[in-house]
Amino acid sequence: MKPTHSLQPSSPRLREHWEALCSRIGERRAGSAGELASAEYIAGQWRKAGLANVHTEPFPCVTVVSSRAEIRVGDDRKFQSLPARVLAGSPSTPNDAVVEGELAWVEMPEQAERMFTPALKGKIVVLVGPTPTRADLHQRLVKARPAAVIHVDDRLPFEWVKDDGVYPTWVQRYGMPPTVAVPFRLAWEFRKQGATRARVRIVVKLRQGESQNVVAEVPGRHAELPLVLLGAHHDTQCHNIGADDNASGVVALLELASLLAGTKPLRTIRLVSFGAEEQLSVGSARYVVAHRRELRSVGVVLNLDSVASVLGHHWLIRGGTAAFGGWLREALARRSLETVEKPAPMPFADHFPFSVFGVPAVTFYRPNMDSGMRWQHHGVHDNLDNVSVPELARVVQAVGGVALDLAQANRWPFPRGLDPSQRTETMRLARDLFDLKA
Numbered sequence: 329m330k331p332t333h334s335l336q337p338s339s340p341r342l343r344e345h346w347e348a349l350c351s352r353i354g355e356r357r358a359g360s361a362g363e364l365a366s367a368e369y370i371a372g373q374w375r376k377a378g379l380a381n382v383h384t385e386p387f388p389c390v391t392v393v394s395s396r397a398e399i400r401v402g403d404d405r406k407f408q409s410l411p412a413r414v415l416a417g418s419p420s421t422p423n424d425a426v427v428e429g430e431l432a433w434v435e436m437p438e439q440a441e442r443m444f445t446p447a448l449k450g451k452i453v454v455l456v457g458p459t460p461t462r463a464d465l466h467q468r469l470v471k472a473r474p475a476a477v478i479h480v481d482d483r484l485p486f487e488w489v490k491d492d493g494v495y496p497t498w499v500q501r502y503g504m505p506p507t508v509a510v511p512f513r514l515a516w517e518f519r520k521q522g523a524t525r526a527r528v529r530i531v532v533k534l535r536q537g538e539s540q541n542v543v544a545e546v547p548g549r550h551a552e553l554p555l556v557l558l559g560a561h562h563d564t565q566c567h568n569i570g571a572d573d574n575a576s577g578v579v580a581l582l583e584l585a586s587l588l589a590g591t592k593p594l595r596t597i598r599l600v601s602f603g604a605e606e607q608l609s610v611g612s613a614r615y616v617v618a619h620r621r622e623l624r625s626v627g628v629v630l631n632l633d634s635v636a637s638v639l640g641h642h643w644l645i646r647g648g649t650a651a652f653g654g655w656l657r658e659a660l661a662r663r664s665l666e667t668v669e670k671p672a673p674m675p676f677a678d679h680f681p682f683s684v685f686g687v688p689a690v691t692f693y694r695p696n697m698d699s700g701m702r703w704q705h706h707g708v709h710d711n712l713d714n715v716s717v718p719e720l721a722r723v724v725q726a727v728g729g730v731a732l733d734l735a736q737a738n739r740w741p742f743p744r745g746l747d748p749s750q751r752t753e754t755m756r757l758a759r760d761l762f763d764l765k766a
């Protein structure tokens with residue numbers, strides 16, 4: 329298939345949408361007024377662009393009203409206060425009071441098997457590395473009953489606080505110890521100083537809230553043919569405005585709406601902005617469950633999440649066959665977007681729930697580093713100074729062009745279904761993390 333359509337994104341319009349989402353609205357945590365305001369902005373812009381069938385599909389979610397972590401580390405004589413964040417999913421410390429305990433260092437994941445034992449009871453466990461990624465280890469940590477857990481994110485040696493969370497399904501099923509996250513460089517310092525004890529206080533207020541997926545369409549002339557779904561998520565983690573994660577993806581969808589409206593393609597192009605992604609793809613999982621019987625009508629999902637880093641690499645995180653990935657990479661390269669393909673099943677983005685049901689689905693992602701990390705991830709640096717308008721324009725042009733080529737295709741160019749090498753792990757993750765069964 330030769331590229332036939334060249335879309336010309338407008339830089340002033342990209343900037344305007346970015347300003348609206350990040351400066352005027354700001355933080356957009358799931359279930360908050362900010363998230364709702366962003367959903368309304370998106371629906372309003374899509375109506376203005378002339379898209380059809382613009383509507384919102386609300387769903388219940390847990391909303392963090394407020395979360396505060398206080399942590400002091402030291403030895404018997406002297407304690408020093410550190411900045412920290414509550415890890416989403418964590419309960420408050422008992423009676424919202426301070427707990428104090430001896431530190432127990434566990435280097436993850438290699439020491440977890442041996443060290444998650446009753447000997448941790450009442451201690452304050454410092455996890456250096458990821459929180460448990462296997463349900464059985466998470467359960468063992470909960471059963472060991474530490475007084476609290478301090479999580480040290482080792483993906484990058486940063487010095488500022490970041491917000492993250494633990495899988496909501498695990499918290500519901502197995503519980504979770506009171507957990508805070510501290511910056512790597514500060515943990516480095518207190519380890520060096522020989523800290524032996526910590527005092528931790530966590531106060532979390534939650535309420536039952538509502539999130540929403542926003543949907544719109546560029547109607548195709550043949551509505552019975554499998555459609556092209558373009559996705560992004562409009563929510564953020566707590567305490568940041570998410571200029572890259574993921575206002576960048578939403579701004580792309582808003583611009584694509586302007587560029588694609590009125591193109592009258594053969595197949596329908598559907599745009600979906602998901603809510604509550606930061607709680608682990610909650611909105612997209614909700615969407616596939618609610619539309620399960622119509623998923624055969626979705627031919628492909630092209631999801632955009634954190635795509636506008638100033639420096640970095642363009643990744644294509646693929647749920648689907650190698651033939652699908654190969655076709656897409658080629659088509660993007662012809663539109664001057666070279667990408668790195670990542671075929672390992674990855675549940676932390678909105679393409680994943682679709683791939684569980686055999687829909688060829690990718691997430692476009694732009695990490696800074698080959699390791700996949702972004703230094704501005706989930707923190708105060710994810711602001712409008714650290715996103716690139718030209719880079720986003722490049723993504724919009726390539727992804728929009730490929731989406732339009734697919735929407736004009738008489739013959740669909742790749743098969744449905746997962747790659748055989750992805751099947752077992754995808755189904756395990758779907759079951760373990762989402763309670764989804766294909």
Ligand SMILES: [Zn+2]
Binds near residue numbers: 561574605633634
């Ligand atoms: Zn994201």
